[in-house]
Amino acid sequence: AQTVTQSQPEMSVQEAETVTLSCTYDTSENNYYLFWYKQPPSRQMILVIRQEAYKQQNATENRFSVNFQKAAKSFSLKISDSQLGDTAMYFCAFMTDNDKIIFGKGTRLHILP
Amino acid sequence: GAGVSQSPSNKVTEKGKDVELRCDPISGHTALYWYRQSLGQGLEFLIYFQGNSAPDKSGLPSDRFSAERTGGSVSTLTIQRTQQEDSAVYLCASSNFAGDGNTEAFFGQGTRLTVV
Numbered sequence: 001a002q003t004v005t006q007s008q009p010e011m012s013v014q015e016a017e018t019v020t021l022s023c024t025y026d027t028s029e030n031n032y033y034l035f036w037y038k039q040p041p042s043r044q045m046i047l048v049i050r051q052e053a054y055k056q057q058n059a060t061e062n063r064f065s066v067n068f069q070k071a072a073k074s075f076s077l078k079i080s081d082s083q084l085g086d087t088a089m090y091f092c093a094f095m096t097d098n099d100k101i102i103f104g105k106g107t108r109l110h111i112l113p
Numbered sequence: 114g115a116g117v118s119q120s121p122s123n124k125v126t127e128k129g130k131d132v133e134l135r136c137d138p139i140s141g142h143t144a145l146y147w148y149r150q151s152l153g154q155g156l157e158f159l160i161y162f163q164g165n166s167a168p169d170k171s172g173l174p175s176d177r178f179s180a181e182r183t184g185g186s187v188s189t190l191t192i193q194r195t196q197q198e199d200s201a202v203y204l205c206a207s208s209n210f211a212g213d214g215n216t217e218a219f220f221g222q223g224t225r226l227t228v229v
Contacts, residue, residue: 032128033216034216035218037220041189042220043150043222043223044220045204045206045216045220047218049215050217070212091155092157093218095208095216095218099161099168099169100146100158100161100169101146101158101196101206101208101218102158103148103155103158105154105155106154106155108153
């Protein structure tokens, strides 16, 4: 069975610092998708960044980037120049085609002024 | 509509009553997912639909929970004889499996269920 593990339940960093959220997963599939979702207090889930497993290049979206290590089954999220608005719950997720999406338990991130 | 719509946004019900939660996915999305999120916790998978079929119901907590999807569109999650431990936010998502690098799941705002 596929699993997603986020080992950091909670983190705090100062505004403008860089923070890395870790995620590992377990699967026997070769082709899949990985996601980081953000859930602010409004509870609306927002896609932050996505990575296709067949792509070796790490995905980037402005201040957000990932370090995808397929062999190690690791998918960490780096937030550069963190902003107060980045305060939220962050979920790592895994999906294969035509199958359910599996989420980690989340990391609660606090950006401190 | 443009996004995933869930109704009601909030529901307070008495213990023992039945409730129905509705999810209207993005038009054309074949996959639909239900998750439960207890206060401050992660997303607990409940059930997943591909079209009108549910290949994976493994997350339904008990036989009091059921879900259906009709016309490959709207889905209803029904909880019978509600218990206080059913209190949570129920999130619905739909997905397109675009296959062009744009695959993602889009979420509704959720239904906050409170059983008193």
